[in-house]
Amino acid sequence: MATRVPGPLTLQETPAPERQVVASVQGLTRRFGERTVLDRLDLEVARGEFIALLGRSGSGKSTLLRALAGLDGEAEGGLSVTGSVAVAFQEPRLVPWKRVHANITLGLAVPNPKENADAALAEVGLSERAGAWPLTLSGGEAQRASLARALVREPDLLLLDEPFSALDALTRITIHQLVLQLWSAHRPSVLLVTHDVDEALLLADRVLVLDAGRIAHESVISAERPRHRDHPDLTSLRTTLLSALGVSPEGTS
Amino acid sequence: MAVLELETPVQAETRPAPRAQRRRLGGKAWQRWISPLALVVAWQVASSTGLLPTRLLAAPSTIAATAVELIQTGTLPTAIAVSLQRVLIGFAAGALSGVGLALISGLSRKGENAVDPIMQMLRALPFFGLIPLFILWFGIGETPKVLLVALAVSFPLYLNTFAGIRGVDGKLAEVARTLGLGRAQLIRHIVLPGALPQTLVGLRQSLGVAWLALIVAEQVNANAGLGYMINDAREFLRTDVIVVGLLVYSALGLLTDALVRLLERRALTWRREFLAR
Numbered sequence: 109m110a111t112r113v114p115g116p117l118t119l120q121e122t123p124a125p126e127r128q129v130v131a132s133v134q135g136l137t138r139r140f141g142e143r144t145v146l147d148r149l150d151l152e153v154a155r156g157e158f159i160a161l162l163g164r165s166g167s168g169k170s171t172l173l174r175a176l177a178g179l180d181g182e183a184e185g186g187l188s189v190t191g192s193v194a195v196a197f198q199e200p201r202l203v204p205w206k207r208v209h210a211n212i213t214l215g216l217a218v219p220n221p222k223e224n225a226d227a228a229l230a231e232v233g234l235s236e237r238a239g240a241w242p243l244t245l246s247g248g249e250a251q252r253a254s255l256a257r258a259l260v261r262e263p264d265l266l267l268l269d270e271p272f273s274a275l276d277a278l279t280r281i282t283i284h285q286l287v288l289q290l291w292s293a294h295r296p297s298v299l300l301v302t303h304d305v306d307e308a309l310l311l312a313d314r315v316l317v318l319d320a321g322r323i324a325h326e327s328v329i330s331a332e333r334p335r336h337r338d339h340p341d342l343t344s345l346r347t348t349l350l351s352a353l354g355v356s357p358e359g360t361s
Numbered sequence: 362m363a364v365l366e367l368e369t370p371v372q373a374e375t376r377p378a379p380r381a382q383r384r385r386l387g388g389k390a391w392q393r394w395i396s397p398l399a400l401v402v403a404w405q406v407a408s409s410t411g412l413l414p415t416r417l418l419a420a421p422s423t424i425a426a427t428a429v430e431l432i433q434t435g436t437l438p439t440a441i442a443v444s445l446q447r448v449l450i451g452f453a454a455g456a457l458s459g460v461g462l463a464l465i466s467g468l469s470r471k472g473e474n475a476v477d478p479i480m481q482m483l484r485a486l487p488f489f490g491l492i493p494l495f496i497l498w499f500g501i502g503e504t505p506k507v508l509l510v511a512l513a514v515s516f517p518l519y520l521n522t523f524a525g526i527r528g529v530d531g532k533l534a535e536v537a538r539t540l541g542l543g544r545a546q547l548i549r550h551i552v553l554p555g556a557l558p559q560t561l562v563g564l565r566q567s568l569g570v571a572w573l574a575l576i577v578a579e580q581v582n583a584n585a586g587l588g589y590m591i592n593d594a595r596e597f598l599r600t601d602v603i604v605v606g607l608l609v610y611s612a613l614g615l616l617t618d619a620l621v622r623l624l625e626r627r628a629l630t631w632r633r634e635f636l637a638r
């Protein structure tokens with residue numbers, strides 16, 4: 109099932125099954141007026157793959173995610189997404205006039221949406237706030253609700269745009285584990301945007317760095333999960349990634 | 362018309378200060394009654410001493426007695442019933458057409474192109490100026506009165522509902538799309554609830570003008586209702602009856618306003634709890 113992609117984008121056939129591709133982007137270009145934010149970008153997301161996307165602020169990470177979510181009618185180039193997509197946006201974007209649980213079940217086409225929502229809220233540690241109005245949630249709570257709304261859909265492709273940015277260190281660790289758990293249970297492809305190199309190293313199979321409108325760097329991480337921060341492979345990768353981001357690693361480790 | 366209480370969240374941030382102030386005043390609420398009471402007392406004294414002739418304005422005591430009498434003889438209840446019926450029918454018709462047209466023009470570009478220019482043109486008409494035409498077209502029965510109320514009601518509701526629909530956050534529409542909602546569900550779950558706060562602002566404005574339109578329509582020609590009672594009283598120099606009529610008008614206005622506020626409180630809980638923080 110190909111998703112509807114608006115605008116001048118072209119749909120493509122599903123590739124051969126050996127390495128199933130859930131999303132493929134070819135020569136994707138996105139301009140805002142004079143500025144070219146994405147410049148002939150190529151990307152393939154394999155089924156079940158966990159990708160972390162790094163990049164400076166304003167490098168176009170959210171723009172790429174919007175295109176993958178089928179929300180950008182003005183991007184040019186080839187883009188095809190197979191299967192269902194769920195998004196947790198950079199801002200939580202909860203519907204303010206629906207209580208938290210109703211936000212989770214909105215558009216959820218399963219036999220028992222209520223139960224699934226309760227389970228998802230329990231997973232992100234938000235059961236107590238299920239009946240709350242979104243405007244009364246704290247930043248981190250809203251982010252977790254938004255995450256639950258995406259997770260509960262069990263999509264083929266999960267797009268997460270800095271979903272942990274408002275969480276404290278402890279909650280973040282819990283949610284990392286939760287995401288890894290859900291990922292190994294349902295095996296969706298995940299594209300996680302983050303500013304945190306360590307987060308990328310702990311979670312992803314593949315770390316990409318977006319720069320000047322293209323994927324400027326790619327690191328494959330084969331270390332077993334759960335990973336420890338001080339794993340020697342990770343330490344060297346960290347240095348590589350930081351320099352790819354243009355940061356000297358001193359003082360960060 | 363009462364002051365609108367609805368505020369956008371942005372304005373709400375500046376709100377805590379006046380709120381706290383009001384609470385401080387709340388303890389001495391009786392102080393606010395001193396000056397109105399003094400005014401009534403002065404009025405009564407002026408009337409009793411003959412300083413204020415009954416021909417111009419009846420004494421408060423006379424007015425109170427007249428009110429009781431009008432209620433007991435059934436004159437006032439009948440008049441209220443007639444006027445209320447006009448307002449209700451006119452309001453229902455006006456609200457239906459105002460909100461209906463706003464939906465048509467708010468939900469599609471085609472609809473907007475068809476409806477909005479006409480509404481913007483008609484809006485510029487001073488609708489009380491239409492009374493002579495209405496009388497020519499519909500005579501002096503109930504129709505012109507109800508129509509005038511309907512017309513007055515439909516514009517604030519149209520304009521506010523339209524603005525409300527168009528003001529719905531596009532980011533939420535994107536969310537709806539990624540959640541797989543179709544167009545009908547988008548309208549039901551996102552667009553209409555999102556437009557509701559602004560529609561309620563329109564509702565409150567339209568109820569204000571509804572009473573105004575009724576008063577104007579009833580002054581011109583009527584053989585029943587509050588306006589008729591007032592006009593009739595003028596011919597017999599019964600200033601007491603006139604004042605009773607006016608008081609009833611304002612009481613009814615306040616009552617409908619309170620009803621809308623109640624509705625707002627129930628429909629916008631999601632926002633109220635946020636404002637109350």
Ligand SMILES: Nc1ncnc2c1ncn2[C@@H]1O[C@H](COP(=O)(O)OP(=O)(O)OP(=O)(O)O)[C@@H](O)[C@H]1O
Nearest residue numbers: 140141145163164165166167168169170171172198
């Ligand atoms: N609708 C728009 N109109 C004009 N410019 C836009 C629009 N959306 C994004 N941009 C610009 O495109 C660039 C990339 O934006 P994007 O949101 O993708 O950045 P990002 O990598 O997600 O950054 P951050 O890490 O800060 O979230 C930015 O410079 C932004 O100003």
Ligand SMILES: [Mg+2]
Nearest residue numbers: 169170198269
């Ligand atoms: Mg972003």
